[in-house]
Amino acid sequence: MSASAGTEPSPRVLAVHGALIVVIATACFWLGSAHSPLPAPALLSEIAVGVCFAAAGLAAWRLRPRSRTGVWMLALGYVVSIHNPYGFRLPDDLPGHPLLVVAGGVTLWLQYAMAGHVLMAYPSGRLTDRAGRALVACGYLLAVAGSVLLLTTRVPDRPACMPACYESPVRLVGDRQLYLHLKAVITVAWVLLAIVALAVLVRRAARSGPRQRRVLGFATGVSGVSVALFTVFGLIVTTGSPRSPLGAFFHYGHHWGAVIALPVPFFFGLLRERLAFASVGALVGRLEHASADTVESALRETLRDPTLRVAFPLADGLVDGNGRPYDPGSDGGRSLTPLGDPPVAVLVHDPDLEEHRELLDAAAVAARLALDNARLHAQVRAQLAEVQASRQRITTAADAERQRLERDLHDGAQQRLLGVGLTLGVLRGRLTSPAERELVGELERELRSAIWELRELAQGIRPAVLTDQGLAPALAALARRSGTRVGVDVRVGRRLDPVIEATAYYLVSEALQNVTKHARGAGARVSASLDGERLTVEVADDGPGGASVRAGAGLRGLLDRVEAVGGQLEISSPPGRGTTLRAELPCA
Structure with a gap:
């Protein structure tokens, strides 16, 4: 030759x-x-x-x-x-x-x-x-x-x-x-x-x-x-x-x-390769207003590789079109082709495509602008995912701190106050003067009020019944303590993640407090059900309605808390027809 x-x-x-x-x-x-x-x-x-x-x-x-x-x-x-x-x-x-x-x-x-x-x-x-x-x-x-x-x-x-x-x-x-x-x-x-x-x-x-x-x-x-x-x-x-x-x-x-x-x-x-070259021209028109998923799908079809993936390089590694971290090694035996210098995107594809470099380069040039836009979208999604993860970490840390405070109040200050009450009871039994006995009795009443307020404070931070027994008993106890008529229907057959249980509990607690504060005399219904990996919590009342997220910090805080754990909160409150809060929380 x-x-x-x-x-x-x-x-x-x-x-x-x-x-x-x-x-x-x-x-x-x-x-x-x-x-x-x-x-x-x-x-x-x-x-x-x-x-x-x-x-x-x-x-x-x-x-x-x-x-x-x-x-x-x-x-x-x-x-x-x-x-x-x-x-x-x-x-x-x-x-x-x-x-x-x-x-x-x-x-x-x-x-x-x-x-x-x-x-x-x-x-x-x-x-x-x-x-x-x-x-x-x-x-x-x-x-x-x-x-x-x-x-x-x-x-x-x-x-x-x-x-x-x-x-x-x-x-x-x-x-x-x-x-x-x-x-x-x-x-x-x-x-x-x-x-x-x-x-x-x-x-x-x-x-x-x-x-x-x-x-x-x-x-x-x-x-x-x-x-x-x-x-x-x-x-x-x-x-x-x-x-x-x-x-x-x-x-x-x-x-x-x-x-x-x-x-x-x-x-x-x-x-097949020549036909793929012919389809590169049509690729430009298809990708004019394409999302990351559309770019990936179009490149798969043009390059005749149904397993092709598009990844985008960020400072801390590769992410997919949804902004999630992506490890090319998880697919096994794949080839990586960076597009551009510095690379706008990385194609993870069948190694056979290395033999068709001209086709690969032509498709990459045609998709360059769309890939650049998709990279920006992936970057925004990655940042959003990081913000959501950060919010969830903050929520988890706050719940852990509440649980610690509740435990410290229950096992520390509350026990000491109970000890003081016992001591006052012994002192009152030894006194002979009615005036002195009456004074000690007054101290005991004030002490019992302080203990009751301390227990209410501890229950508001994170109730022990929620930690020890789970969501159903905690919601039942919450309904009994509320100042309104509450019907409870909880169908949760297992313990859930502590953060999810706390989110559901505080959602119901805030909703019942709003009923007591803004719809005195109204009745309420609380329901919670587990369907697969989704927990649905609903609180409905027959009050005057008209509640809005913009009206106060309470509902705004609930919305932030639910979204922080990856859930969704719907608020329906037409004037004169009551208020319904419905939250869906992930339990996977």
Whole structure:
């Protein structure tokens, strides 16, 4: 080759290779027409196989210079074309016949090794896995060893040999049985190698991404047919008569099956890429007013990769279109392509797209402005998520501090005041003066009032019944202490997160206080139910209505508290028709 794989070939290089293939094919046809007993259609069929591989290789090399597939298919076309005269049954006294026999005996097996190489390295032309490299190495080793062994032991069996019977000019051992046994063993080894290669292709297609699986699946299916034809042909060569019509059918069948199995899937993938290029223009119009989700969906469709993700780099890492932290390693085996410098976005995609860099770059340029807008949206969403998380942390810390204060009041100051009350009771029993006893009694009454107020304060901070028994008993106790008629219906069968329980409790507490303050004499209904991972709390009264978040800090504080834990609060208070507070709180 006059140009290396991975570089774009010049028109002169392609023209030279094309002319050389035409010269070889013409020479083969002239040689077969002049000296072979085979009819012209059979000659053309043999010659066309090599020409097809070479033409497909030149086209693939020109259209996809980054891939080595075109170069390998061109090389395979040369090998098949050089091998062609070996199957023409040329006369033994033809000048140069010994050289044709040696060249044909070597290329007979080399073409199978090279076909396996192209197939195992498909579609990039590179052997990327250990199994593929091992199989290709075995194929070349078997081709070289088999050629040497058969050429040095060849004793042709005139009635049964296929495709032609020639005396070997380099024969060293003239043992016919040894030759036939070696030929059978080598043929079976090729069949087994082909079956293992097909199994590796099936496994590779099953483990590949959706984008590559479509192309690999097609190539694997066609290769399976070719391997089946080759297997039957090998059995016929080993045990039957390869010169029978059935043997000829499978001989030509597995050759043309290889022609279909190698170039056709490559051009199928190339056609898909060209269609994807055509859709890049439409991508611009679709992304004019696109959101982050729309950009991701449009790029998936254009690049034919349903697993593609768009991530946006921020100071503390990558985030997705919703502003949530994103770890590319969580998807496993993905490739990352930064867009821009500094990168506006990062595409997380199927590794197969690395072989279609032009398409990837074209789609990225078309989506650049939309991705920039989506990045800003993702940044805002990430900041909003951080604000919400901060509010929730503040709420959690405030509840923990309330619980600590309630515990300190209950176990500290309240217990000391109760101790003082007991001491006053003992002192009052020892006094004899009525005036003094009355004074101590007055102190005891003031002390009981102080203890009751302290308990009310502790209950307002965070009631112990909520901490110890849960939401249902706490709401029931709250209803009993309220200064209005309250019906309670709580259907929560398990303990919830302490922050969620506290939010629900303070929602009901604030609502009942508003009823007592602004709708004296009105009745109220409190309900709470757990549906899956959502807690719904509702407080309704039959008061005058007209409540508004803007009217006071109480409802505004409730709204902030509910939103801080990721919930939603709805307030319905039409004038004259009562007030209803309905909150939905996440419990996941």
